[in-house]
Amino acid sequence: MRRLGNRLPLEGGLVRGWVLVTLLLALVLAGCGSEGAPADGDLPDERFRRYAAGIGAHHLCSGVFVVGRVTERSPETVLAEDIAPFVGFAWQDDFEWEVDMEDHSATVWAADVNPRTARYHGDQGCTLLEDGADSVRFTPVPVPRDQPPAAEQDWPLGDRGAEEPDQPGVDRAALDAALDAAMDAGQNTRALAVVRHGKIIGERYAPGFTRNTPQISWSEGKSLTAALIGALIHKGHFTLDDPAPVAEWRVEGDPRGGILMRHLLTMSSGLDMTNNGLAGPESLLPDNEHMRVYFDALDVFEHASSQPYGIEPGSEFRYRNSDPLTLGRIVRETVEANGKEYLTHPQRLVLDRIGSRDFVLEPDPWGNFILSGYEYGSAADWMRFGLLHLWDGEFLGDRILPEGWSTFVSTPSPGAQEGEYGGLWWLNLGGRHPDIPSDAYWAAGYMGQITMVIPSRDMVIVRLGPSPGGFDAYLNETVAAILAALD
Numbered sequence: 001m002r003r004l005g006n007r008l009p010l011e012g013g014l015v016r017g018w019v020l021v022t023l024l025l026a027l028v029l030a031g032c033g034s035e036g037a038p039a040d041g042d043l044p045d046e047r048f049r050r051y052a053a054g055i056g057a058h059h060l061c062s063g064v065f066v067v068g069r070v071t072e073r074s075p076e077t078v079l080a081e082d083i084a085p086f087v088g089f090a091w092q093d094d095f096e097w098e099v100d101m102e103d104h105s106a107t108v109w110a111a112d113v114n115p116r117t118a119r120y121h122g123d124q125g126c127t128l129l130e131d132g133a134d135s136v137r138f139t140p141v142p143v144p145r146d147q148p149p150a151a152e153q154d155w156p157l158g159d160r161g162a163e164e165p166d167q168p169g170v171d172r173a174a175l176d177a178a179l180d181a182a183m184d185a186g187q188n189t190r191a192l193a194v195v196r197h198g199k200i201i202g203e204r205y206a207p208g209f210t211r212n213t214p215q216i217s218w219s220e221g222k223s224l225t226a227a228l229i230g231a232l233i234h235k236g237h238f239t240l241d242d243p244a245p246v247a248e249w250r251v252e253g254d255p256r257g258g259i260l261m262r263h264l265l266t267m268s269s270g271l272d273m274t275n276n277g278l279a280g281p282e283s284l285l286p287d288n289e290h291m292r293v294y295f296d297a298l299d300v301f302e303h304a305s306s307q308p309y310g311i312e313p314g315s316e317f318r319y320r321n322s323d324p325l326t327l328g329r330i331v332r333e334t335v336e337a338n339g340k341e342y343l344t345h346p347q348r349l350v351l352d353r354i355g356s357r358d359f360v361l362e363p364d365p366w367g368n369f370i371l372s373g374y375e376y377g378s379a380a381d382w383m384r385f386g387l388l389h390l391w392d393g394e395f396l397g398d399r400i401l402p403e404g405w406s407t408f409v410s411t412p413s414p415g416a417q418e419g420e421y422g423g424l425w426w427l428n429l430g431g432r433h434p435d436i437p438s439d440a441y442w443a444a445g446y447m448g449q450i451t452m453v454i455p456s457r458d459m460v461i462v463r464l465g466p467s468p469g470g471f472d473a474y475l476n477e478t479v480a481a482i483l484a485a486l487d
Contacts, residue, residue: 259313
């Protein structure tokens with residue numbers, strides 16, 4: 001039976017020793033190991049163990065302290081349900097771990113792996129620390145929500161009057177059956193919500209999860225980055241066709257000087273960043289520049305914007321974290337140049353204005369938001385974000401994004417030959433999901449995090465939870481069944 005080293009503080013004290021996990025978890029881990037973690041002698045580079053410990057420490061920290069702010073989850077549950085079963089995180093059977101409830105930290109180590117620690121900083125969530133460091137390089141700040149309690153405010157800014165289950169045109173029995181089937185499909189769906197004509201007509205949550213439980217949303221944060229840029233464009237700071245204001249690129253002779261804002265927004269900058277995906281030990285290596293931002297405690301903005309010129313800007317769509325993280329740097333520099341507090345500004349600039357109360361945006365040790373993947377949002381947050389785009393950037397009369405912004409983000413990138421990607425949103429124009437309308441577009445994150453906007457049906461669909469695989473077919477079938485209940 002596999003076992004996990006454990007040091008877990010309880011009742012203010014530290015209990016040290018080994019904890020035997022359940023037989024079920026042991027079997028899951030054994031299957032995970034045989035599928036994606038080769039024997040030590042076969043590994044291309046054992047540095048992956050350091051990185052696996054790092055991403056494990058981060059997920060333990062955020063699972064306990066970020067998700068746990070709303071839905072209490074034990075470290076054992078987080079490990080068993082969010083980390084160990086998934087090959088991409090390469091959890092090792094000899095890893096030991098400690099969650100310190102007083103220090104608000106999680107640490108993972110092994111005999112040959114120095115401790116990797118992630119620490120919780122309140123409204124900044126958890127940050128993976130640099131090796132040997134015991135603190136971050138920025139000063140954490142609270143992020144107050146500039147809104148009354150949701151129960152005291154009408155939907156969509158609040159929760160009052162949010163549901164309309166008997167909306168005309170809804171086959172209630174068919175919709176309930178579609179939602180129940182989606183929850184029972186073995187996809188670890190923890191939140192599923194359907195908004196039609198601006199109201200929630202159906203929603204389901206896994207036991208222990210609610211409409212307001214923040215969950216890791218992975219690359220859905222790229223679409224949030226696009227919205228932050230859109231809001232700054234609306235305020236007149238730059239245009240889509242301005243050269244990207246990255247100081248190093250503005251040096252005479254630097255070929256990156258030809259990269260425009262629209263190139264970064266459409267993942268067509270041409271920057272030469274390597275993306276090897278997240279598929280286990282082979283991916284947890286330094287040369288996986290795209291994914292390294294999640295497991296190596298980097299200055300992610302410097303890492304992204306220092307990538308070299310690769311191909312002509314605008315010539316090819318290439319899914320790389322260099323582009324949205326460089327946009328994140330531009331957001332930070334623009335905000336700070338105007339005397340604003342960067343760590344609170346996303347809440348002030350966009351999220352307060354759409355009623356989002358649950359988002360937790362996590363930074364690197366330098367205080368740069370890793371909005372390519374390390375943000376936690378609730379189903380309620382993402383429903384409101386979807387409505388902002390369904391309504392073309394105007395929320396109850398408050399124009400947050402430029403007019404026509406939703407058309408821009410749902411128009412194919414110049415390098416997306418199959419019409420699969422737009423302005424940091426995925427598109428269905430190429431028919432990736434054959435039973436979903438072609439005008440659908442969605443914010444998408446690793447393992448099946450989805451906020452789908454379907455303009456032709458006046459709908460937003462949100463789905464959260466770590467899919468074990470086979471997600472595309474599941475999404476197509478689930479959305480098709482929901483739509484069929486509305487015909």
